[in-house]
Amino acid sequence: MNYLSVDKLSKSFGDKSLFQEISFGIDQGQKIALVGINGAGKSTLMKIIMGLEVADAGEVVFNQTIKVAYVHQNPVFDGQLSIYQTIFSESTSEVLNVIDQYQKALLVAETGKDNSDDLNVLMEQMDALQAWDYEYQVKEVLGKLGLHDTELPIGQLSGGQRKRVALAKAILEKPDLLLLDEPTNHLDLATIEWLEDYLSKANLALLMVTHDRYFLEKVTNEILELDAGSIHRYLGNYSYFLIKKAERREIEATEQEKAKSLYKKELDWIRRQPKARGTKAKYRVDAFEETKSKAFQHREEREVELQVSSRRLGSKILELDKLSKRFDAKVILDEFSYIFKKGDKIGIVGPNGAGKTTFLNMLTGAISPDSGLVTKGQTTAFGYYKQEEDSFDEAKRLIDIVKEIAEVVTLANGSVITASQFLNQFGFPPKQQHTPIAKLSGGERRRLQLLMVLIKTPNFLILDEPTNDLDIVTLNTVEDFLDNFPGCLIIVSHDRYFMDRLVDHLFVFQEEGKIKDFPGNYTDLREWEKEEAGKKTLATSQTTKKEASPKAEEPKAQNTAKASYKQKQEFVAIQAEIKENEEKKKALIEKINAGTEDHEQLMSWSQAIQEIDDTLENLEFRWLELSELDGIMD
Template sequence: MNYLSAENISKSFGDKWLFKDLTLGLSRGDKMALIGANGTGKTTLMTILAGVTPLDKGSVSVRKDIRVGYLEQAPDFDGQLPVLEVLFSGNNPVAKAVKEYEEALLSGDDKRFAAAIEKVDSLQAWDFEARVKEILGKLGIPDVTVKIGTMSGGQRKRVALAKVLIESPDLLILDEPTNHLDLSMVEWLENYLNTQNTTLLLVTHDRYFLDTVCNVIVELDNGSLYTYKGNYAYFLEKKAEREAIEASEVDKARNLYRKELDWIRRQPKARGTKAKYRVDAFEDTKEKASQRKFDNQIELNVKSARLGSKIVELHSVGKRFGNRTVVNNFLYTFKKGDRIGIVGKNGAGKSTLLNMITGELRPDNGQVVRGDTVQFGYYKQTDLEYKDGQRVVDWVKDVAEVIRLGTGQTVTASQYLNAFLFPPHKQGTLIEKLSGGEKRRLQLLRILMAEPNFLILDEPTNDLDITTLNILEEFLMNFPGCLIIVSHDRYFLDRLVDHLFVFEDSGNIRDFPGNYTDYRNFLAENNDPKNDAKTQATTASAKSETPAAPTKRKLSYKEQKELESLEHEMAALEKQKAIFIEKLNGGSGSHEELTQWAKEIEQLNAKMEEKEMRWLELSEMG
C-alpha cells in the first residue's frame, strides 16, 4: 500500500536548481532514511514531502485515509503557550480527553476531575494516557505547565518530538529526531520506533540508529536520488559498488569524448545537416565526461601547539546551583593522549564540568589547575557568529590567509576550506545561505585554526552529515593532544574514546575504563545501572590481580589502522595470485612467461605469509 508518492519534483532558489525531477515512493511499513551531504537539500525535500514548502515542478500525493506527523529541524511554537497546550493541540478526540484530564488534575476541581475521568473512560483512553506519560518521561519533559518560551532550543525540540509521537500518526516524517537527546533517550526512541507499527521517513546522521531502525536508505547526491533496500551497512556496500561503476563510466565517456571531439572539429560544415544523431550523442557524452566527483576524502592534518607535562588537574571540584549538586567533589588529572567521552542525562551537569575545566566557570569548592602550555579548542552548541553579507572564504581569511598543517606545510584559506568539504564554488556563498550543518562545520574549522592541544567538543555531531563525520573521526583519531567529547552519537563515541566520565545521581561522576559499548555491556552484566564506582573499581582490581588471565591491551589507533589496512592488502594479494594461477592453468604462455608467472606467485606467497603473521599478531593483541 503506497502511503506517499512524489513524482518529478523540482526545487530552485533563484536561478539555481537544488534538485530536478526527483521521484520517490513510500509504502506502508517502510522505515526510510534520507541521507546526503550538508547543503544538498535534504531538509528542503523533507519540507516539500511534508507539505510545508511549495515545489516548483512535479507533484506530491499522500494517501487520503492516513494521518501524517512532521517533526521539523527547528520547531517554532508560541512562546506564551504552556507545554500541555502544545502537546495536545491536535484534533484527536482521545488526545483532547487526556488533555482535559491533565488540566483537571492540576486544577484541584473535584467535579471537573470526575467529569474528565468519565470522558477518558468512555473513550477507553487510559492506555493512551499511560503512553503519553511514558513518552514525556523518557524524553525528559516532567512539567507540562512550563511555558515554551522559557525552554532551551533542545527542550523545545524534545517537546515537538513528544507531540508527534503522542499523535501516533500513520506516517512519521522526522528531521534529525536524535538531536538534543541524551544517550538513554536515543536508545529508547530507537526501541520505540522499532516496536511501533509506523511508517517512517527520517533524516539522521546517527549510524547505529540507521542500522537498527531503517530498512530503506535513500541518498540525495548531486541532485539525484539513489534507493537501497536494506540497512546502513547494506547501503555502504552498494554505494561503493555504484561509485566504482560510475567512475568507470566517466572514464569510458572521456575516452569516447576525445574521439568524438576530433570528429566534430574535422567536420564543422556537416554539423548542421549531417549525422545529427551523432552530434546529439556528442553533447550527451560531453556532459557525462565532464562529471567530477568532489574528493571528500582529503586528510585533515591541522597543527597543534606543544603540550607540556602539566595539563589540567581537578582537585575535588564541586558545583551547586541552589540546593542541587551537579558536580560532587570530582578528582582527576589529565594525561597526554587522554580521549574521554562524557555521558549523562540532559541537565546532569556535563557543560558545567567543561566550563570549569576551561575556566569559564569557577567551582564552589576544590581547585582546577591548568598547565601553562594548554590551549583549549572549545566547540559549543552555540550559533555561528558572522557579519551580514559575509562570504565563507572571507570569514576564514579574517583569522588567517595561510594555515599551518601538522606536517609543517602551509595551505591557503581556500585549500583549507576544501578539506572541510567546501569546494571552490561554495566558498563564495553568503554564510546566511548555508545549511545548519554547513554552519556547524565552519564553526569547527575556525576552532581548529587556532592550533589547540586540548579539544573539547560539546555535541559536535548535531547537524553534521555522515561524510563530514567520517572525515572528522579520521582527524580526531590522529589528534595528538587531549580530547573530551560530549555526544549522543554512540558510533562516534565508540570509535574515538578510551574511557568515560559517566554522570550519575547527586553530581557523582564515574570514571569508567572503556568506550560506550563497554559501559553498556558492564551495566547489562551487573544488572544494575546504579552500581557505584567503588564496586566497579573493586571488580577491575580483582581482575588485575589474577595472573592467569592478563588483560589484553587495546590496539593503538595506529595499530588499528594498520590492522584494517592489512586486511585490504591481503585481499588484494589474493586477487593478484588468482590472476597468475589462471594464466598458468591456461597454458597459452611461452616458456619465459610461464617461468615469470610462477616466480610472481612465489613472491606473492611470501608477501601474504608476512602480512598474515603481522595480522595474527595484531589480532591477538586486540
C-alpha cells in the same frame, strides 16, 4: 498501500541546483532514512514535503486516508502554552482529545464544582475508545522523553526540551506516516536509545534525516541518498547502503571512463564534418553532446581533509583538585579530582541537565568552581567547540572570516597553505568561499565552526556535541583526524558510534555531583550497566525467596546453592537454545542486508528479529541465574 508520492521534484536557489526531477514513494511499513552531504538539499526536501518550502517544479502527494505527523529540526510552539497544552492542542486524535477533556473535567471537580454529569459522559467515552490504557501510554511517553513537569510554559524550555515536546506530540498522535528531521539532535543518550527502540518496533511508515549511524542501522530498512541532484535508493540498512554505494561509485567511474574514450572518437568525427551537416547526421551530433555531458560530469564530493598541526604539550597539562560546584540546591560537582595525561581521550556522559557543559566551562576558566583548583600547564592550548552555534557576520564572506584569524595555516606535516587552500580542504571549494555566510546550510555552518577552532592549532580539544548537523562523510573524516590527534581530547556527544570509536574511558555524571571514571567506551558502559542490573535483579529475587520462607532459610542454605540434576539439564538446554536463536537472528539479518522489494517481508523479518531478541534476553537472564549455582558446569 502507498502513503506518499514525490513526483519529479526540482529545487534551486539562485544558480545552485539542489535536485532536479527526483521521484520516490513511501509505502506502508517502510522505514526510510534520507542521507547526503551537507548542502545536498536534505532539509530543504524535508521542508518541501512538510509544506514549509515550495518546490520549483513537481508535486508531493499524500494518501488522504492516512494520518501524518511531522517533527521539524527546530520546532516552534506558542511560548505561552504549557507542555501539556502544546501536546494536546490542535490534536487530530479523538482519543487524545477525550483524554484532554477528561483531565480538564477532573481539575474542575477538584475545585468543588459539581460536574458529575460531564465526568460520567467523558468516562463512558473513555471506555468506548479504550482510552484508559492510552492515558497510561501518554504518561509513559512523556516520562521516557523526560517531560515530567507538564505545566512548564514552552517559552521557558531549551531547544532540546522543545524537540522532546515535538516528538511526544507526534508519537502520541499515533500517525501512519512519521516525518523526522534530525530527531536525535539535543537528546541525551538514554532518550535516543528509547526512541530508537520505539521506532524500530512501531507499526508505522517513517521518513527521517539523521546522521546517527547506530540509529540508522537499527531503525531503517531502506536508505535514500540525495547525491549530485539525484535520488539513489538502497533496500537495506546502513551497512548494506555503504557496500552498495561503493559498488555504484565504481560502476559510475567505469562508465565515465568509457564515455571519455567514446568522446575522443566522436570529437574527431565532428571535426571532420562540413559545417552544413545533413539531417541524417543530426542524431549522431545529439548523441555526441550527451556523451560529452556524461564524460565530463562534475561530482561535488565536498571531501573534507583535516591536516592541522597542534602545539607541543608539556609534562603538566591540566590538573583538577577537589572541584565542587552547585546551583542553589542542585549539586553539579562534588570534590572531583583528576590529572590529565598525554593522549587522554575522554567521553562525558550523563542526562541533560547533569552539568556536563558547566564542567567544560570550568576546565577552560569560563566559570569558576565554588571550591577546588583548576591548574593549567603553560603549554596547554584549548580548542573549544561549543554546542551552541557561533554567531558570524551574515554579510561577510567565508574567506574573510578565516583570514581574520590567519592568512596562512601550518599543516601537520609542517607545510604551509593559504587560507583559501585551507577552506578547500574543509570542503568549501573556491567558488563557495566568496559567498556570504548567510547562504550556508546548518551543517556547513557547523563545519565552519570546527574549522575556526582547529585553525588556532590547539593541543587540548574540547568538543561539546560536535556531531550535530554534520553529514556522515564529514563525521568519518573528523573521526579519522581525532583518532590520530596527538593532544588531549574531551568529547560530549549523543552519537554513540562517534564515542565508541574515539574514547578510551568515560566520565559518567551521576547523582549528587559524583563522577565515575569508567575504563571503556559507551558500549562497554552499557554492557556493564546491564550486567549490574542483572546482578541486582538476581539478588532481589533470591532475597524475596528467602523472605517468603524464613523458617526454611537456615537448613536449606547450603542445599539451594547446589545445582540439581534437573537444573543442570536445563542449563545445557538453554545454552543450545541461545545458540539456535542467535543463528536464526544472524540468518534474518543477512536476508535484510541482501535487500528485497517486498516491504511486508522486510517488516516480518524485522519483527522476527525483535521477538528473537526478547527470547534471548529471557534465556540469558535464566542462564545467568543458573550459572551462579555450585556444580552447574560438572
